[in-house]
Amino acid sequence: MNKMFLFLPLFFFLSCQQQQENQQVSNQTKVSSQVLTKENKWKNESTIKFLFLEESKIEHIDIFISQARKWEKYINLNFEFHKIDKTRTGLLTPKFWRKTILVKFDPSSSGGSSKLGNGYDDSLFIKSFMTIGTDNHIQSLKGVILHEIGHALGLKHEHQHPDTNYYEDEEQLKLICALYNIKEKEECSVNFKREERNDQNEVSQYDRFSIMHYNSIDGAKLNNGYALTSGSLNLSLSDKIFIAKIYPKKEPLTLEQIERMHEIDVEQEKIEFRESLKNEICEITESSELCGSSAPYTIVINGFAVGCFEDINTAYQFEHNFCGVD
Ligand SMILES: [Zn+2]
Numbered sequence: 001m002n003k004m005f006l007f008l009p010l011f012f013f014l015s016c017q018q019q020q021e022n023q024q025v026s027n028q029t030k031v032s033s034q035v036l037t038k039e040n041k042w043k044n045e046s047t048i049k050f051l052f053l054e055e056s057k058i059e060h061i062d063i064f065i066s067q068a069r070k071w072e073k074y075i076n077l078n079f080e081f082h083k084i085d086k087t088r089t090g091l092l093t094p095k096f097w098r099k100t101i102l103v104k105f106d107p108s109s110s111g112g113s114s115k116l117g118n119g120y121d122d123s124l125f126i127k128s129f130m131t132i133g134t135d136n137h138i139q140s141l142k143g144v145i146l147h148e149i150g151h152a153l154g155l156k157h158e159h160q161h162p163d164t165n166y167y168e169d170e171e172q173l174k175l176i177c178a179l180y181n182i183k184e185k186e187e188c189s190v191n192f193k194r195e196e197r198n199d200q201n202e203v204s205q206y207d208r209f210s211i212m213h214y215n216s217i218d219g220a221k222l223n224n225g226y227a228l229t230s231g232s233l234n235l236s237l238s239d240k241i242f243i244a245k246i247y248p249k250k251e252p253l254t255l256e257q258i259e260r261m262h263e264i265d266v267e268q269e270k271i272e273f274r275e276s277l278k279n280e281i282c283e284i285t286e287s288s289e290l291c292g293s294s295a296p297y298t299i300v301i302n303g304f305a306v307g308c309f310e311d312i313n314t315a316y317q318f319e320h321n322f323c324g325v326d
Contacts, residue, residue, distance in 0.1 A: 109133030119155030
């Protein structure tokens, strides 16, 4: 079967890990994407403030806000967006002491990092950053933003779901972490170790298309035997169903409503995707460097790799559909 794999940049994995490690160590949390620890949940109906650093570019703020809204419409949390006022110095005003996430765009990185859920609320004065690397194709940047906001809602990585089976013992886990350039044991464990089913966790079905799933790389088979994940750049249907259940609206969304909203989202995403690729230079390169030898055909758009394919014909089809190349 022909498959297309869109992926977040490899560096994404690395930068994603560090803050979660801190978070996990300090709070002893046990969470997974579509597995979420109750203690990391924000109180339902809360207003969460995203506070952008003063040097943030307006185009990045705009993209961030539109991505945040993609989560927000499924939940009973309100998002507010603010930018630090250049004319003010020193401490943040009391408005930003609680339930505030400082957002930093980092032009030198293509990844991101975030604390988990209400972990942002652990200190009044010393705020933790969510970092968003902007050295990315816009579609990958959008994916990174959705992923980091997922963490900020309390979700952890989907490949850590209790139903995954990509490693059997500590030794194999260590080898997989090494493939992702992670050598430190705690960091490896926090980002890759399988979660358990227990009273603290809320768990939904494993979803390999979740925005919270890492891309598997050659040899890692993170994805229950698949060499690669879809590396989704958008919220999956079950991401939406799960988060709607975690933060239910006063009148909870029904499954049918969510499915209908999802269909509309998917149409919109297709349009956005085509729009962003218009007039860009599409190339197909053959290299196992990014996705491994099982999907060596990589589409590169304006210098950014955006997808890997198992066979050349699917790669051509993608190029034709999205880049208008015959
Ligand atoms: Zn992550």
